Every structure is written in structure tokens, then in C-alpha cells.
Amino acid sequence: MKFIDLVKTRKSVRKYTDRPVSRENIDICLDAARLAPSACNSQPWSFVVVDDKDTKDKLAEAASSGIYRMNTFIKTAPVIIVVITEKSKYVARLGGTIRNVKYNLIDVGIACDHLTLQAAELGLGTCYLGWFHEKSVKKILGIPNSKKLDLIISLGYPENPELKTKLREPLDNLRRYFIPGL
Ligand SMILES: Cc1cc2nc3c(=O)[nH]c(=O)nc-3n(C[C@H](O)[C@H](O)[C@H](O)COP(=O)(O)O)c2cc1C
Known part of the structure; x- marks a missing residue:
């Protein structure tokens, strides 16, 4: 698949089939996350994969309880990946303090994007929570x-694998080429 088609294929999936996801495929997704770039190569992430049905059901229930109930859809996902945002290396934290940037959050975002795109390539659906x-x-x-x-990710085979129209700002609204002298 061309990269741009993969990007268009990934969508937030909020309804999953019962089909189990093999650990081989889960590991392929996590490996894509592992290879992501990070500030000072800190790799400030780790993942807890919950694919045991009893624990997953309990987790989904608890995660989407009370004020979080808009996310009860995760109960249908066969796998939940809990992303732990670890600390960056000292030098990245120091730089981040000077620049007022939380590099570890940027890093985790990139890693999770690798994960969700890899999942899409395997025909799997994901949703960030x-x-x-x-x-x-x-x-x-x-x-x-x-x-x-900071994030959990639901994973499973989408009930509706069709492409979804992307509701996005047109490029012209968010890009300008700098014109020297203007
Ligand atoms: C950091 C982050 C947090 C998100 N949290 C939730 C969430 O709690 N519940 C949810 O249903 N979707 C959540 N989403 C999914 C977004 O709503 C979704 O990506 C966006 O509407 C664009 O739709 P698409 O993913 O189908 O392209 C989150 C996405 C990101 C990147």
C-alpha cells in the first residue's frame, strides 16, 4: 500500500468484531512503535497489552466508568494497549525544561502513530483514548x-472496514509558503 493510502485507511474504529488478534500481529504493531524516533533517543514508552478477555472486560469497564462513559465502546475491542509515558533521558528533560516542551509526550504520540498505522496495514482497527x-x-x-x-489504544478487527471520509481542514487553510521580502 502506498503510504498516503495507508494514512487514509487509518481511522478511529469504535466497533470491533469478536475475531481475536494474534500476538504475532500485536507484536508487529508494537515493533513499529518501538522503532519510532524520540528526543535524544529516550524511547520514553512502554506498553501493557491486555488480551485476556476477563481482564480486558474489567479494564474496559473501569476505564470508561463515570465521566469517561463516552468511551464505553472499548468494551467491544478484543485488545487494549495501555501506553505508559516514561521519563525522557536527563538531557532531553533538561532541554525540554529550557524550551518548555514535554518531549516525552511528543515521542509517545509519534510511537503510537507508528502503532496505529501499522495496525491499519494489517487490516486492524484502533482508536486512541x-x-x-x-x-x-x-x-x-x-x-x-x-x-x-496518557493514552490507551483499543485494537481489533473493525466491524466496518470501509474507508471513512476525513474531516480535516484543507491544506490551504493551514500552510503558507514563506515569501522572502513580503
Ligand atoms: C491524543 C488523542 C486522544 C483521543 N482520545 C479519544 C477518546 O478518548 N475517545 C475517542 O473516541 N476518540 C479519541 N481520539 C480519536 C479522535 O477523536 C480522532 O482521531 C479524530 O476525531 C479524527 O478521526 P479519525 O481518527 O477517524 O481520523 C483521540 C485521538 C487522539 C490523537
């Missing part, structure tokens, strides 16, 4: 409170 009950997720998975979870 930034809105979830972090404390409950940590409790269920035994993740220490000191860790930061």
Missing part, C-alpha cells in the same frame, strides 16, 4: 501510581 479513568486502569493492572498513562 485520551479520556479514561487513569487511576482505575493502574489499579487493575498493578501499575504503580508514580507512572503516567
